[in-house]
Amino acid sequence: MNVIIRYTALVEQNVMQAANDMEKVMDISLAQIVEENLPPRSNYALFSKEFFRRHGSDLFACTFNWFLVDTVFYCSILFQSKIYKFKNTDKLDAYQEAIDIAKLQAIITACSTIPGYFFSMYFIDRIGRVKIQMMGFFFMALAFFAIGIKYDSFWTKERNKYGFLVLYCVAFFFANFGPNTTTFIVPAELFPARFRSTCNGISGAAGKIGAIIGSVGFLWASHGKNEDREGFPVGIGMTPSLCILGGVCIVGVVITTFFTKETMGRSLEDNET
Template identity: 45%
Template sequence: MSGDNLKVLNALDSAKTQWYHFTAIIIAGMGFFTDAYDLFCISLVTKMLGRIYYHHEGATKPGSLPPNVSAAVNGVALCGTLAGQLFFGWLGDKLGRKKVYGITLMLMCVCSLASGLSFGHEPKTVMATLCFFRFWLGFGIGGDYPLSATIMSEYANKKTRGAFIAAVFAMQGFGILGGGIFAMIVSSAFSAKLNSPSYEVDPIASTPPEADYVWRIILMAGALPAILTYYQRMKMPETARYTALVAKDLKQANADMSKVLNVDIEADQAKVVEKRIEENPSNSFGLFSQQFLKRHGLHLLGTTSTWFLLDIAFYSQNLFQKDIFSAVGWIPAAKTMSAIQEVFTIAKAQTLIALCSTVPGYWFTVALIDRIGRFAIQLLGFAMMTGFMFGLAFPYNHWTKPGNHIPFVVMYSFTFFFANFGPNATTFVVPAEIFPARLRSTCHGISAASGKLGAIVGAFGFLYLAQSQDKTKTDAGYPPGIGVKNSLIVLGVINFLGLLFTFLVPESNGKSLEEMTGENEDFKEGEEMATQNNRSPLPVV
């Protein structure tokens, strides 16, 4: 009998992979393409911002952003993302996934453009307006995390659900890659002008006025992919699981599914199930109630802790890889390049890392997540990241010697590969699968916000560790960049802690969403109680 009552959900779980699944991946994935572009493109231009606005002699370090300004510019979008994940995650469960989905995209479009139009004559004014708009950009980006993951999990069948959710998240890799490529194109175009015979200013010794256009163009381009998918995103129907389980309208759920998937439920069946869903008392417990904590408390602790620890390492690596590469000598000293040439060099390094390790890591996860499971991939990723971090950190003095830069970069690239073929993908996938439908977006938002808290710790903490050096040891003959070594050791320890907390996260591979949330078990209990009381069983869906 339970099979009949859960027919609408079983139909979703067993539906064949269809064209609409791939359409949904592209629509939701382009949001993540934009997210990654917007979050990480700032690392391409921070050095340029220092050379443009802090080149005067009164600056703490002429040609570089002051540490507090650098931390704010790099970290303010992450603060906005954290707030957006909590707010839109909660709103997605209250109003529905679709109603909120378009708001986040428009916020991203507007604030991407506004970031590039940051105004003012004084450096403080430009940086303040840039930080203001990037906070709200992050707020919109934050909403995309719980909504995209929840929408994809509720549309997918259980056989390929992990791959579909991971594929949405994998678009983040293309966003990082696209940011590097676009920055190379823009900086090359302006460098060609600077190197022409008609240009009078020495491009090596100065920061040309054209540099102020370069960073603005790079930031504003983040609005384009979001604008292109806005119409398609607004045409997506509400997910059938939300309509059936939260809005309690199976007739509408059936109509929506019939539009996009080759799935159909009888109308009279829908009326019966709809009534029983509404009457079912097991659907009433709320977030952080005793029953929720008993069922899902450790699960939420597992998803929040692993995402928190992962993002400390992941965002530290991404936002400050230019500083690490400069420290080991892979990127030449700034004084040997113009500001625009420096952007090109940094973008080339980011593009190479993304192409060789970041993007392949994501798609390894897509290919294998439904074969070997989420738990194995996350455990492997944390373990390998720990090993490579320690491998970079303890012999750090060796890596800074001439001729050892390429092996360092190769090992560093492997940490990106195993972050993405590992916890960076799985921490996104699992929270969308293991919590009840009416709390799914909220719990994913809480887990993601915990990750962004880790990213903020990484952005501000790594900046401090990388710049703090023991002058006595440096003067005694130690190589520069002692702070970078210490930070790599800390990141290795953090990855090891992530490995340990992974054991709190359940394996969801091959199971339906209702099986993972325990709602199928509730149905059986209700059926038994109803039999004892000589009344119809109440289904849990």
Template identity: 60%
Template sequence: MIFSSIWCGFSACTSRSCVLVTLGFFRFALGVGIGGDYPLSATIMSEFANRHTRGAFIAAVFSMQGFGILVSSAVTMAVCVVFDRATGADPVGETPQEADLAWRLILVLAAVPAGLTFYWRMMMPETARFTALVEKNVEQAVRDMQGVLAVSLAQIAEEEEETLSPNPASYPLLSGEFLHRHGRDLFACAAAWFLVDVVFYSINLFQSNIYSHYLPKHHMSVFEEAFHVAKLQVIIAVCSTIPGYFAAVYLIDRTGRVKIQLTGFFIMALGLLAIGIPYKNFWRNTTNMGFMVLYSLTFFFANLGPNTTTTFIVPAELFPARFRATCHGISGAAGKLGAVVGSVGFLRASTTGEGMAAALVILGGICVVGMAVTYLLTPETMGRSLEENE
């Protein structure tokens, strides 16, 4: 993650076709790093938490994504202000050469939080459940847990039946036994993550079309335009995205994973249909705040529901310690396949009003499919001990 962030900023060439090839390669490398960290963050938190507050702790970790969006937008705004003042770019002129340096600097700065994460992660011991159940070193697991939580083993134990299982899963991942025991759960996680990412990445893709109605109407330099787009992202994050994450933290261990996932998919479907069906005649060329409210509610309920449960919490709670991070990663890969399908499939739709209307209605239908997958296949993990998976 550290080196790939730096390499993205040093993508060779300045011509569009050349820089996209090298940037694409370095973004692939960055994806490998993020793909490794994503399931680890959820798994580490789930294995250090108890059954009663586990959902809130995992959701709290995931909520930092909202602050990451906020900080990234703030960094973009700051860089644009500095470059705009330094270059005095002509709003109606050609894109200044300095713009090529600005976007590279924004990407390189991502190495800073990645470096801090690496340092703190290296200071952490392996989780006690993995050490005891997979590495078979119970004494080390006890010492690690006592060191992390600064309490005695007697205080760590939740209930008698939650002590570490002496007979953890011994069958391999690619086996009939695994499919028999966990195949349905893995399919439920992967399918729900695929569906939510089709919707989530598609509505993010539409932002350029949507934000264009709310940007200043006068001619702007490239730095001014990027600044105003980032400002709109800050507004969405503060008013919708971050509150959705915190609502998930509050509700996840009170109402359960399945209920808030169903609710999230349902409200997302309603919001997208309310935007999509009358889009051509009502929303297409308007700055009506009603559109922005419905659009923001889609993000709020996505983060309150499926974007938190399917992509972070449930996959970290359903599988044995031996497979937990791997199955989370497989589900994540399915989700990113959904992101590709959504981005490529709806790219053309985002350029025309008719296409936007149809795409939004289809995305609403996909949310309905997500509800069906949640209701029929996703098990409730609230209050469930991780040792039950063994």
């Protein structure tokens, strides 16, 4: 009963109406409802000075981290075709090439994406959201730097393609055992109930903006002067592009370290102020 009354009061900000509604369906009088057990009412509005004083840094952290991880994550998908060079591609028809690409994507998913989510599920209430997010950004940065710095001179060689695949899987594993999971969870745990969906939506929208900027930017930046792509301006090449992605991940580590609050073990009712 108290849970229902609390929830109604928090969302509607109308304790008396909640009490009257409960009186209609339960054998309890209005006088029996102890109002002081309800959390204190907070009358400040969304995007008010009081909101930004209490939750401004939280909204900044959630929004910026989601923006950063989606910028990197969707770029990672775009250069997937560079991981595996098909032999005798001129002799492959479109169907066989699609099958081979699907096999590669299935291997990546089975070896990195799915295990990353399972690791997050297991450890998120043991080591916390902030540590997982920091760790994810950090190891993603290492993977991108390792791929990018020696990309042209080392990773483009046929004999090194499997090492490239391993590093690529590491980046995807720590994306999911990291910010690609925690950025969905933290906004849902940091804000009062009446602001939670809105702040989560703002953070998610920032992520999609990052996905657009990252995808379009990477398509331009990743091809260098020696690559002939009709209709595209000359880019900066794969090495600088991948190193930029690594730098974006380092920014994510910094933002997470200094601005993201830990919500492990924290009751949602603690946010209702």
